[in-house]
Amino acid sequence: MHKISPNEFANENWVFQFFISSKYRILRHVLLIVLIGVVLYNSTPEITEPTLVLLLFFLLFYSNMYVLVPRLLFKNKYAWYFLTILSILGLIIIFTKLFLAYFGDADMNDDGLNIPLFSVLILVLIAASTSIKLFQKWVVDKQLIFELEKSRTSAELEQLKNQINPHFLFNMLNNANVLTQKDPEKASQVLLRLSDLLRYQLYDSARDKVLLTSDIHFLEDFLNLERIRRDNFNFLISKEGNLSGVQIPPLLFISFVENAVKHNNDSVKPSYVNIFFEIRDGELIFQCINSKPVLKAVSYSGGLGLVNIKRRLELLFPLTYSLKIVNDEQTFTVYLTIKL
Numbered sequence: 001m002h003k004i005s006p007n008e009f010a011n012e013n014w015v016f017q018f019f020i021s022s023k024y025r026i027l028r029h030v031l032l033i034v035l036i037g038v039v040l041y042n043s044t045p046e047i048t049e050p051t052l053v054l055l056l057f058f059l060l061f062y063s064n065m066y067v068l069v070p071r072l073l074f075k076n077k078y079a080w081y082f083l084t085i086l087s088i089l090g091l092i093i094i095f096t097k098l099f100l101a102y103f104g105d106a107d108m109n110d111d112g113l114n115i116p117l118f119s120v121l122i123l124v125l126i127a128a129s130t131s132i133k134l135f136q137k138w139v140v141d142k143q144l145i146f147e148l149e150k151s152r153t154s155a156e157l158e159q160l161k162n163q164i165n166p167h168f169l170f171n172m173l174n175n176a177n178v179l180t181q182k183d184p185e186k187a188s189q190v191l192l193r194l195s196d197l198l199r200y201q202l203y204d205s206a207r208d209k210v211l212l213t214s215d216i217h218f219l220e221d222f223l224n225l226e227r228i229r230r231d232n233f234n235f236l237i238s239k240e241g242n243l244s245g246v247q248i249p250p251l252l253f254i255s256f257v258e259n260a261v262k263h264n265n266d267s268v269k270p271s272y273v274n275i276f277f278e279i280r281d282g283e284l285i286f287q288c289i290n291s292k293p294v295l296k297a298v299s300y301s302g303g304l305g306l307v308n309i310k311r312r313l314e315l316l317f318p319l320t321y322s323l324k325i326v327n328d329e330q331t332f333t334v335y336l337t338i339k340l
Contacts (some may be wrong), residue, residue: 014327036125056092057125063088065129072128074137089122171318178229186228193225209247212284216243216277219257223273226261232270233261241279249316253286255309256334260290262333268294279340286336292329 030336036057064085072081176194180187200218204210216237223235264271269291276287313321317338324335 012176032061035052041338056096057122060088060092060122061125061129064126065133065156069133073134085126089119093119094123166325176225188224189228193221193228196221197225204250207250210250212243212246212248212277215250215253218251219253219275222254222257223261230265230271232266234270234272236272238274238276240277243277243279246284248284248338252309252312253288253336255306256286256288256336259306260288260332260334264290264292266291266293266295280338284338284340286334286338288334290332292332 025037037054068081068084072078072084173194175189176190180190197218200214202220204214204218216239220237221239227233227235236265253275258271264273271291271293274287274289276285276289278285310323313323313336320339322335322337325336326333
């Protein structure tokens with residue numbers, strides 16, 4: 001499920017585009033003039049001088065939109081804003097009465113201006129221009145907030161990934177060092193696989209997205225490396241559904257697998273890590289099951305790796321992932337579901 005950003009919604013919604021896009025500005029003003037003109041020229045005899053009223057309306061409309069709202073309302077000077085509006089309304093009424101008294105039809109001077117109707121129309125016009133300006137500001141502010149959050153999220157994700165990479169690399173080098181001392185022949189196999197792992201670490205994982213099949217191959221190299229180091233260790237990687245072409249953020253599963261390997265070392269019986277990948281109904285389903293040692297009591301707090309991966313999941317897949325960890329007597333299982 002894709003989370004639509006304010007920027008994407010505004011770009012896809014023609015109503016948003018009409019009110020905020022500069023390319024529709026002239027059309028907006030033309031439609032406004034036509035609409036208000038139709039209302040005023042069809043309101044006679046209530047309004048006897050529609051042309052005068054139309055000019056006053058537009059003077060007030062644009063003064064409010066481009067002067068009063070930005071300089072007073074947007075700067076939280078609410079009292080000054082409302083006092084200014086009331087003062088302007090009073091001045092317009094007085095000016096209109098004087099104009100009609102001197103230049104209007106003498107027989108209609110007394111009834112030439114319907115003050116309640118005139119005041120309501122002005123207030124509606126002011127409210128409309130204020131609403132348009134507030135709406136435009138809200139859209140711009142939402143877009144700005146989204147861009148800032150996106151920038152901050154990207155920086156935090158990069159920091160988390162940079163923490164995961166050295167953490168994993170340190171463990172791999174330590175394993176290679178131990179194996180080199182025990183069995184030099186196996187050490188050559190380790191170095192070959194380690195070179196593939198480092199290539200993925202240095203190049204492929206630097207991208208925003210990698211193929212799921214590449215990440216699975218990376219896990220397979222890692223587990224093969226562990227199997228060379230430990231004679232009583234086995235693993236299984238199962239793949240179901242159409243995994244071809246599916247892209248994910250790099251190093252998304254290694255912390256779970258690394259944690260499973262770290263905590264299942266058993267000197268009494270063979271240990272194992274079983275990993276399952278499945279694409280079903282637009283979802284990526286991941287399971288990692290590891291055996292637990294018989295003699296050693298282990299704390300499965302997860303350490304830095306799992307803390308980081310949980311935070312990465314929150315940032316990468318907000319509201320579109322489900323993570324469940326089950327710690328049984330004999331196994332430790334991670335269930336992860338991601339909507340693609």
